[in-house]
Amino acid sequence: MTPMLALVGVEVRYGAIPALREVDIEVRQGEIVALLGANGAGKTTTLRTISGLVRPSKGAVLLNGRRVDQVPAHQVVGLGIGHVPEGRRIFPRMSVLENLQIGAYHRRGVTQAELDHIFELFPILRERRNQEGGTLSGGEQQMLAIGRALMSKPQLLLLDEPSMGLAPLVVEAIFDIIERIRDEGTTVLVVEQNAAQALQLADRGYVLENGSVVMADDAETLLGDERVRVAYLGEGAA
Amino acid sequence: MCFTENFMQYLVNGLANGFLYALIALGYTLVYGVLQLINFAHSEVFMSGGFAGYFVLQAVVGRQPHGLMSVLMIVLGIVAGACGGGLIAFLLERVAYRPLRRRKAPKLAFLISAIGASYFLFNLAGKEFGRTSLSVPYIFNGTNSGIAFTFLGAQVQTMYLIWAAAAIVLLVSLDRVVAKTKLGQGIRAVAEDAETASLMGVNIDRVISQAFVLGGLLGGAAGFLYALNFGVVYTMGFTPALKAFTAAVLGGIGNLRGAMLGGLVLGVAESLPLSCVNFNWQDVIAFGILIVVLLFRPMGLLGERLGRSA
Ligand SMILES: Nc1ncnc2c1ncn2[C@@H]1O[C@H](COP(=O)(O)OP(=O)(O)O)[C@@H](O)[C@H]1O
Ligand SMILES: [Mg+2]
Numbered sequence: 001m002t003p004m005l006a007l008v009g010v011e012v013r014y015g016a017i018p019a020l021r022e023v024d025i026e027v028r029q030g031e032i033v034a035l036l037g038a039n040g041a042g043k044t045t046t047l048r049t050i051s052g053l054v055r056p057s058k059g060a061v062l063l064n065g066r067r068v069d070q071v072p073a074h075q076v077v078g079l080g081i082g083h084v085p086e087g088r089r090i091f092p093r094m095s096v097l098e099n100l101q102i103g104a105y106h107r108r109g110v111t112q113a114e115l116d117h118i119f120e121l122f123p124i125l126r127e128r129r130n131q132e133g134g135t136l137s138g139g140e141q142q143m144l145a146i147g148r149a150l151m152s153k154p155q156l157l158l159l160d161e162p163s164m165g166l167a168p169l170v171v172e173a174i175f176d177i178i179e180r181i182r183d184e185g186t187t188v189l190v191v192e193q194n195a196a197q198a199l200q201l202a203d204r205g206y207v208l209e210n211g212s213v214v215m216a217d218d219a220e221t222l223l224g225d226e227r228v229r230v231a232y233l234g235e236g237a238a
Numbered sequence: 239m240c241f242t243e244n245f246m247q248y249l250v251n252g253l254a255n256g257f258l259y260a261l262i263a264l265g266y267t268l269v270y271g272v273l274q275l276i277n278f279a280h281s282e283v284f285m286s287g288g289f290a291g292y293f294v295l296q297a298v299v300g301r302q303p304h305g306l307m308s309v310l311m312i313v314l315g316i317v318a319g320a321c322g323g324g325l326i327a328f329l330l331e332r333v334a335y336r337p338l339r340r341r342k343a344p345k346l347a348f349l350i351s352a353i354g355a356s357y358f359l360f361n362l363a364g365k366e367f368g369r370t371s372l373s374v375p376y377i378f379n380g381t382n383s384g385i386a387f388t389f390l391g392a393q394v395q396t397m398y399l400i401w402a403a404a405a406i407v408l409l410v411s412l413d414r415v416v417a418k419t420k421l422g423q424g425i426r427a428v429a430e431d432a433e434t435a436s437l438m439g440v441n442i443d444r445v446i447s448q449a450f451v452l453g454g455l456l457g458g459a460a461g462f463l464y465a466l467n468f469g470v471v472y473t474m475g476f477t478p479a480l481k482a483f484t485a486a487v488l489g490g491i492g493n494l495r496g497a498m499l500g501g502l503v504l505g506v507a508e509s510l511p512l513s514c515v516n517f518n519w520q521d522v523i524a525f526g527i528l529i530v531v532l533l534f535r536p537m538g539l540l541g542e543r544l545g546r547s548a
Pocket of ligand 1: 014019037038039040043044045046
């Protein structure tokens with residue numbers, strides 16, 4: 001069966017410096033896949049390549065078997081890819097409601113039912129709906145960024161470090177929501193530095209190092225792997 | 239006494255000019271909002287609107303229009319001016335800016351391209367339409383400079399009323415378009431965070447083009463309104479546009495309501511002192527304000543950026 005998303009031999013360069021080398025990643029329908037790695041490993045670059053914000057110099061990105069790596073960034077969302085960028089990047093001067101509406105920019109008409117669904121996932125957003133996005137707390141902004149991406153009705157949701165800078169309880173709430181989003185039928189590729197929690201959530205995981213995939217396995221196997229434990233779970237060598 | 243003498247008259251004159259500055263200033267601020275670029279060729283957008291209105295009226299105005307016919311002529315002139323301005327603004331973006339954006343050129347290249355485009359356009363107009371001022375056909379009972387009424391000692395020209403009415407309609411329309419429509423949503427999103435906007439499906443190139451055209455419509459309409467009073471000539475854009483730029487900076491470049499406010503404030507600020515000093519000081523005062531604002535409050539009165547509903 002063709003995977004929903006496939007990166008095949010993807011290479012990305014910033015000038016002369018390669019940020020991704022020969023990256024192969026697959027995400028199948030209904031999965032949660034975690035993409036792990038240290039700072040600067042190339043995780044964000046991977047997601048940006050999938051969304052068309054950067055062009056691979058080699059290789060291909062396939063969505064349901066169709067090449068999408070030359071599609072202009074603004075058309076990618078229409079193909080069913082929702083991207084929650086690193087640092088949330090909500091529109092600070094727009095209200096919460098407008099931030100959600102703009103998530104549906106690529107399609108016609110936002111119904112109240114769609115908004116209600118987001119408000120049901122994130123009740124706090126309903127309370128804050130007329131507030132400017134920039135006035136929300138970090139956790140609320142993350143929820144808004146996820147809600148905004150969901151408004152595009154994606155088949156695949158890309159999340160770039162959703163736990164960044166958030167209190168443990170908030171992280172837990174967000175991870176619960178991610179699971180629920182998957183259960184409602186959206187496939188998820190999540191980038192995390194918080195490897196332990198991400199692997200508990202995910203079905204499978206990839207580990208990036210210096211732009212290359214160095215490990216790819218079931219989440220459970222990775223969780224038990226010595227190298228992963230030492231490098232990413234902060235455990236000393238046994 | 240100086241300053242109080244004819245105060246109302248100078249206030250009225252200043253406000254009338256201010257409405258035109260506001261219309262032109264929006265062109266600077268819209269483009270700056272989405273591109274962080276000052277479109278220094280906007281003066282020629284204004285000029286093109288003036289000529290477009292002039293030629294259309296030249297073609298259709300019969301003998302001494304009055305009443306409803308006068309109104310029709312004004313609307314026709316404004317529409318023609320807006321179309322002329324919008325078209326030139328659209329072409330400017332395509333020819334003078336987009337190729338530079340594709341090549342990721344430095345900001346200085348945009349500035350030079352703008353100045354080049356500006357010189358090209360006004361010299362082209364000078365060559366094609368002559369180097370002397372042409373007056374727009376009279377559309378109110380055989381004049382364009384009649385007095386509508388006197389208010390607290392100030393003579394209010396019919397022209398001022400038209401400027402104010404047209405500007406208010408256009409400014410409010412623009413404000414609503416930017417605040418309420420999908421087009422406006424795209425413009426605001428690109429102004430706040432262009433890359434994230436593109437993730438939402440906003441076509442940045444198209445939004446930039448739309449910002450130029452919207453600004454061009456208003457600037458072109460202003461060009462016609464100005465021409466009604468002052469006629470058209472190839473260099474007509476230079477001073478009003480530079481003042482409108484001052485107004486945009488004064489209000490906070492990138493801030494739409496700031497540009498509207500800045501236009502009115504500048505119009506009044508350069509006019510009121512004229513009861514004390516010679517008329518020749520008007521431009522000195524206006525550009526003195528520009529320098530003072532840049533020195534002491536570069537973010538302008540209302541602050542930079544396209545606000546939520548501004
Ligand atoms: N716009 C850019 N220009 C140049 N180098 C970049 C750019 N973005 C990222 N990089 C470099 O590419 C590498 C991968 O970065 P990134 O994908 O952001 O990593 P991660 O998200 O895993 O922290 C890093 O070495 C980073 O410095
Ligand atoms: Mg990153």
